[in-house]
Amino acid sequence: MNTKVYAQGVGKSMDNSSLAPREEEEKRLLTVLEQVGRRMRKELAVLGERRGDVVGIRQEFWEDVRMNFSDSSEVAETWTSIVQQAEVLAERERSHRVASEAVERLTKQFDSPYFARIDFTERGGGTEVVYIGRASLIGEDGETFYVYDWRAPVSSLFYDHEPGPAAYRVPDGQIEGELELKRQFVIRGGLMKHMFDTSETVGDEILQAVLSEGSDTAMKSIVATIQKEQNGIIRDERHKLLVVQGAAGSGKTSAALQRIAYLLYRFRETLTPDQIILFSPNPVFKGYISHVLPDLGEANMRQMTFRELIEARLGRRFEVEDLFSQTEALAELEGTAEGEARERAVKYKGSEHFFITVENYLKRLEREGIQFRTLRFRDMTIASSEEIAAQFYAVEASDGFATRAATTKRWLLQRLKAWVESQMGEKWLEEAAELVDQEDIQRAYVDVRRSGGFHDEVFDDEEQMSLRLKRQVAEEAIAPIAKAVRSYRFIDAVSTYTVLFESRPTFASCAPDGLLPQGWDWMSLRAEETIGRKRIDHEDATPLMYLSEALEGFRRVEGDIQHVFVDEAQDYSPFQAAFLRRRYPRARMTVLGDFNQAIYVQSQDSGGFGGWTRLMAPEATSVLRLTTSYRSTEQIVDFTKGILAPGDAANISPFHRSGEPPRLISCADPGALGERAAADIAELLARGHGTIGVIAKTASEAADAEALLKELLADDVPLTLVTGGSAELPKGVSVLSSYLAKGIEFDAVLVWDASAKRYGREKDRKLLYTVCTRALHVLHVYWTGEPSPWLPETEGER
Numbered sequence: 071m072n073t074k075v076y077a078q079g080v081g082k083s084m085d086n087s088s089l090a091p092r093e094e095e096e097k098r099l100l101t102v103l104e105q106v107g108r109r110m111r112k113e114l115a116v117l118g119e120r121r122g123d124v125v126g127i128r129q130e131f132w133e134d135v136r137m138n139f140s141d142s143s144e145v146a147e148t149w150t151s152i153v154q155q156a157e158v159l160a161e162r163e164r165s166h167r168v169a170s171e172a173v174e175r176l177t178k179q180f181d182s183p184y185f186a187r188i189d190f191t192e193r194g195g196g197t198e199v200v201y202i203g204r205a206s207l208i209g210e211d212g213e214t215f216y217v218y219d220w221r222a223p224v225s226s227l228f229y230d231h232e233p234g235p236a237a238y239r240v241p242d243g244q245i246e247g248e249l250e251l252k253r254q255f256v257i258r259g260g261l262m263k264h265m266f267d268t269s270e271t272v273g274d275e276i277l278q279a280v281l282s283e284g285s286d287t288a289m290k291s292i293v294a295t296i297q298k299e300q301n302g303i304i305r306d307e308r309h310k311l312l313v314v315q316g317a318a319g320s321g322k323t324s325a326a327l328q329r330i331a332y333l334l335y336r337f338r339e340t341l342t343p344d345q346i347i348l349f350s351p352n353p354v355f356k357g358y359i360s361h362v363l364p365d366l367g368e369a370n371m372r373q374m375t376f377r378e379l380i381e382a383r384l385g386r387r388f389e390v391e392d393l394f395s396q397t398e399a400l401a402e403l404e405g406t407a408e409g410e411a412r413e414r415a416v417k418y419k420g421s422e423h424f425f426i427t428v429e430n431y432l433k434r435l436e437r438e439g440i441q442f443r444t445l446r447f448r449d450m451t452i453a454s455s456e457e458i459a460a461q462f463y464a465v466e467a468s469d470g471f472a473t474r475a476a477t478t479k480r481w482l483l484q485r486l487k488a489w490v491e492s493q494m495g496e497k498w499l500e501e502a503a504e505l506v507d508q509e510d511i512q513r514a515y516v517d518v519r520r521s522g523g524f525h526d527e528v529f530d531d532e533e534q535m536s537l538r539l540k541r542q543v544a545e546e547a548i549a550p551i552a553k554a555v556r557s558y559r560f561i562d563a564v565s566t567y568t569v570l571f572e573s574r575p576t577f578a579s580c581a582p583d584g585l586l587p588q589g590w591d592w593m594s595l596r597a598e599e600t601i602g603r604k605r606i607d608h609e610d611a612t613p614l615m616y617l618s619e620a621l622e623g624f625r626r627v628e629g630d631i632q633h634v635f636v637d638e639a640q641d642y643s644p645f646q647a648a649f650l651r652r653r654y655p656r657a658r659m660t661v662l663g664d665f666n667q668a669i670y671v672q673s674q675d676s677g678g679f680g681g682w683t684r685l686m687a688p689e690a691t692s693v694l695r696l697t698t699s700y701r702s703t704e705q706i707v708d709f710t711k712g713i714l715a716p717g718d719a720a721n722i723s724p725f726h727r728s729g730e731p732p733r734l735i736s737c738a739d740p741g742a743l744g745e746r747a748a749a750d751i752a753e754l755l756a757r758g759h760g761t762i763g764v765i766a767k768t769a770s771e772a773a774d775a776e777a778l779l780k781e782l783l784a785d786d787v788p789l790t791l792v793t794g795g796s797a798e799l800p801k802g803v804s805v806l807s808s809y810l811a812k813g814i815e816f817d818a819v820l821v822w823d824a825s826a827k828r829y830g831r832e833k834d835r836k837l838l839y840t841v842c843t844r845a846l847h848v849l850h851v852y853w854t855g856e857p858s859p860w861l862p863e864t865e866g867e868r
């Protein structure tokens with residue numbers, strides 16, 4: 071590598087003959103900062119003015135509103151004046167927000183306006199000097215580009231090329247030429263700390279420096295050090311489906327977030343953050359990555375866990391098992407016939423075979439077979455399930471489920487209305503109306519007045535009042551039914567689903583090979599036991615959700631989403647992958663995962679990835695690999711590779727950053743383990759490691775570990791038990807389960823009890839790998855009794 075270093079610091083040598091470029095760059099930096107300062111002054115003035123406006127309007131809001139409720143026309147006028155005043159306030163608040171965002175951006179630009187410079191000579195043209203930063207900076211003339219946004223087409227030269235012949239893509243083609251110079255800067259607080267000329271795509275020194283820093287409780291953006299292969303992922307516009315297999319710590323999540331920022335910039339006219347959705351593994355991870363986009367000056371995309379999706383659809387009426395509980399239940403049943411049957415069911419219900427079966431079943435449901443719920447009030451039938459079915463199936467099948475369901479919904483709402491009218495003479499209603507309180511009578515009175523009642527024929531008006539009252543009472547009585555109809559609950563998706571496990575011929579006729587899966591009888595009994603009792607096994611949740619959403623029509627559910635990102639994709643079953651594809655029919659998909667971290671039974675048979683790569687046509691699909699692990703030191707990466715089977719570890723290489731070897735520590739008993747870990751924690755904190763993760767296998771072991779450590783550590787040590795409900799990663803020492811550690815990282819990781827008892831089975835190998843790869847700088851592995859057979863032999867302490 072050929073690197074010129076212009077200042078002491080991260081680099082090794084100082085090149086005195088090159089001070090002139092440094093002076094030149096410092097001068098230029100001042101010019102840019104001056105521009106930033108000027109813009110800042112302007113925006114601050116606007117901000118002050120708007121703030122004043124907003125405060126003023128808020129204070130005087132009620133003074134400027136004419137309040138008069140003496141009659142209905144006055145009420146209307148009062149209402150209009152409130153609306154007007156609120157609109158003025160909203161408008162000022164909007165421009166206040168725009169100005170305050172600009173000030174925020176400029177503040178960041180003042181700190182570090184750019185991180186790179188490239189000199190590019192276009193073929194047949196002159197040389198252009200381009201500075202690249204997190205955001206662009208354009209002069210007041212509207213023409214001078216002081217800084218280009220890192221996402222501008224020309225900026226990709228920096229990430230993709232070394233000096234020499236180079237090219238970059240523009241929307242209508244490609245621009246070719248010669249990259250004359252590539253320079254990197256570290257600017258902090260407006261001061262030039264370092265400056266390098268480099269011949270590598272993105273110079274090693276800066277990356278080294280960035281990676282050696284301590285980790286934080288929130289993820290950082292990698293904009294200044296994006297690597298070429300990551301840039302390929304970030305800027306891909308050609309493929310509808312991007313599948314990234316990347317080693318632990320290779321920057322999959324980072325690349326995904328940078329890609330979202332890129333897409334929001336590139337398609338800013340048509341794409342908004344709420345049209346992008348990212349599926350995260352758990353709430354802790356959600357919090358962990360939620361600062362990256364705002365830091366890049368973009369609003370966050372939507373983020374959710376698959377669990378939240380399931381809960382939203384099924385959680386209100388059923389107790390739905392989650393993936394962790396399923397995993398722990400399977401572990402407990404291991405070796406029993408029951409355990410074997412359940413594992414078979416989990417794998418089958420996550421398979422493509424089952425997905426096709428459900429799809430075929432849906433085709434059949436186009437003709438017949440959907441189960442509907444009878445609408446009933448007390449013992450009166452408002453619409454029977456047969457009538458609803460007849461209505462649903464009367465709509466042309468070619469209109470699709472969405473239209474048929476919506477038409478049926480409208481019909482049912484009409485039916486409810488008619489039913490209310492039909493009840494006017496009924497005794498129950500008369501009685502109920504007599505019990506009505508004063509407030510309701512008042513409402514009926516206002517209603518009658520509004521519709522022009524209360525004139526001379528007093529008798530008639532009274533009758534109208536009574537009718538109104540009764541109507542009101544009847545409508546209130548059936549309000550829950552109307553609400554259920556509006557949210558399509560007249561379709562009984564659960565019963566429709568269970569038919570598949572009640573009727574052999576139905577299942578067999580839908581299965582792609584006409585066969586029942588092995589263990590169908592067990593699944594059938596299990597469905598009766600669980601679903602019949604309002605409990606849903608995790609393996610049934612996605613198929614059920616699929617059926618339920620398909621019967622309402624997916625377009626209605628989430629038709630507007632344009633990009634779906636799935637992180638930790640190896641944890642999804644092929645069924646779930648195919649489901650997401652159907653759920654977001656118009657979306658492009660970016661899917662990132664690592665088959666070496668596939669720790670759940672539901673996805674193990676697919677090699678962790680099979681389900682994703684076949685979702686779209688091969689020409690629309692790109693499968694990429696990231697093999698360099700940036701997170702951990704060379705010593706940790708080499709060690710963790712040793713946990714995997716040799717074939718699986720073959721494609722992982724560390725980024726050359728050296729650290730201390732992992733420590734393997736055998737302890738006499740749990741008490742000794744606790745004492746040793748507590749002493750090590752105190753030492754690691756004293757050495758300045760800001761985030762320490764104590765990772766136990768299960769949630770209950772994590773709770774025990776935390777209780778023990780709390781006793782042993784001094785009171786002022788920041789120690790937190792991170793649970794499934796935690797939304798933020800705390801500073802200091804976090805104690806958590808292996809499942810929650812997915813996707814996040816710590817300066818130091820202490821693996822709590824890596825004994826053969828805990829991590830002894832083949833299935834535990836990838837889990838142990840996942841846990842150990844969370845470490846940036848320090849890794850300690852403790853156990854009692856026999857160590858896990860997956861721990862590699864090292865020369866460390868035993």
Ligand SMILES: Nc1ncnc2c1ncn2[C@@H]1O[C@H](COP(=O)(O)OP(=O)(O)OP(=O)(O)O)[C@@H](O)[C@H]1O
Nearest residue numbers: 292295296297318319320321322323324700701813
């Ligand atoms: N180009 C880069 N420049 C600087 N840091 C990087 C770069 N790529 C990755 N990193 C750092 O490496 C670490 C791991 O990145 P990230 O979490 O995105 O990896 P991952 O592939 O999603 O990991 P895992 O699968 O293990 O969860 C992070 O600290 C990230 O900041």
